[in-house]
Amino acid sequence: MSTSTRQPRVVVVGAGFGGLRAIQALKNAPVQIIVVDRRNHHTFQPLLYQVATASLSPADIAKPIRSILRGQDNVRAVLMTEALSVDPTEQILHTDAGPIPYDYLVLATGARHSYFGRDDWEPYAPGLKTLEDALEIRRRVLSAFEEAERTEDDTERDRLLTFVVIGGGPTGVELAGALGEISRYTLAREFDRIDPTWARIFLFEAAPRILPSFPESLARKATTYLNQVGVQVRTDTFVTEVDDAGVVAGDRRFEAATVLWAAGVAASGIGKTMDVELDRAGRILVQPDLSIATYPNIFVVGDLAVLDGPDGKPYPGVAQVAMQQGRLAGANIRRRTAGQPAQAFHYQDKGNLATIGRNRAIADIRGFRLAGFGAWLVWLWIHIFFLIGFQNRLRVAFQWAWSYFRFDRGARLITSTGYDRTKEIV
Ligand SMILES: Cc1cc2nc3c(=O)[nH]c(=O)nc-3n(C[C@H](O)[C@H](O)[C@H](O)COP(=O)(O)OP(=O)(O)OC[C@H]3O[C@@H](n4cnc5c(N)ncnc54)[C@H](O)[C@@H]3O)c2cc1C
Known part of the structure; x- marks a missing residue:
């Protein structure tokens, strides 16, 4: 008789700096990962202005998400689709391509421009x-x-x-x-x-x-x-x-x-589709381990998350924070699935x-x-x-x-x- 059990499913929304690091931190973990992004590529945003001013071409600063994750066996699907909303009670992510059930969800959809009401x-x-x-x-x-x-x-x-x-x-x-x-x-x-x-x-x-x-x-x-x-x-x-x-x-x-x-920037709108606490910029308030207090199996990282540092000020919306948070969210999911306690975020400002x-x-x-x-x-x-x-x-x-x-x-x-x-x- 087979004793195999289903591996927990981790859905990662957004393959920017935070999402990618979360996925990579789960390499070889006994989970099945589904990646959702509205684009087929990861963009290195700090060099976007060089494309805007004709110094570099788009392909110099971007790479297909599929090809970045090619060597990671537990990534079961990369779906180019729009995430629409989250139903945290039923544990379902709703997308353009249909509903996706999850055991753990990592939200890393970043930020977009804000014109302050204009x-x-x-x-x-x-x-x-x-x-x-x-x-x-x-x-x-x-x-x-x-x-x-x-x-x-x-x-x-x-x-x-x-x-x-x-x-x-x-x-x-x-x-x-x-x-x-x-x-x-x-x-x-x-x-x-x-x-x-x-x-x-x-x-x-x-x-x-x-x-x-x-x-x-x-x-x-x-x-x-x-x-x-x-x-x-x-x-x-x-x-x-x-x-x-x-x-x-x-x-x-x-x-x-x-x-x-x-x-100006404001957080991506996905936080507004859940009954969770948001700050004025629409960022989701997270616990020190980067999970949401009321939904501990949802982790939020990068520009979409707000967490105060030791000086009482929120961590800035920069790539280093997103990468380090992504890495910790992945590691914390790995710990949870192994029955270990999650760890708190400590930022190393480089x-x-x-x-x-x-x-x-x-x-x-x-x-x-x-x-x-x-x-x-x-x-x-x-x-x-x-x-x-x-x-x-x-x-x-x-x-x-x-x-x-x-x-x-x-x-x-x-x-x-x-x-x-x-x-x-x-
Ligand atoms: C022009 C510019 C210059 C910058 N320069 C620097 C710099 O020099 N140094 C620095 O540290 N930081 C810089 N930053 C900030 C840094 O890029 C961000 O802090 C970082 O990208 C945040 O990472 P993230 O993973 O939270 O989101 P992102 O990297 O923005 O990734 C979000 C991902 O989610 C996807 N997504 C969003 N919404 C949805 C949806 N509804 N459904 C499906 N997919 C979705 C997007 O396609 C994207 O792939 C710069 C940002 C910009 C815009």
């Missing part, structure tokens, strides 16, 4: 979260230079050559710096009727300074570097209107053909980095502060190291070396993206 701004000011977003931004930026070359109208040319980035966090700073570099160096000698260095780039930040997660001295350095590539940084400046022709910021109107949003333009960065690594070329080398090494896939690392290292020595950006193609956010449900 969703009508989104068509005029796209944010940067996915490869589709990056390609749309690339299309708009490159098209603006092409249209400026064509137009006979001086006022329209000024508008086309005005770029606005809203939000002075790391994403806004990196985007603005790359735009400065494109106009000052990459495109500088490629047009006949316009001079791309005429481009005006504004970075608007509502707070008194940019980069609030960095020490003030490094934020000041970053402002200097931005100024050097032609970016005008305006702090204490609220954007109160965005439309198809520009923005109102502070008490002035700026006519700008390209406006980019880097000002530092904070942001890059500006071609060869400058700022780094705050456990109190050790660095700015300039040295910080950029650290940034370079870390990003190549953490990229998923040897082939991607090689390609990106080559691209960066090429653009460093040649001031070139190889991915300057204007393509249509089929950009349609309405298909994203939660």
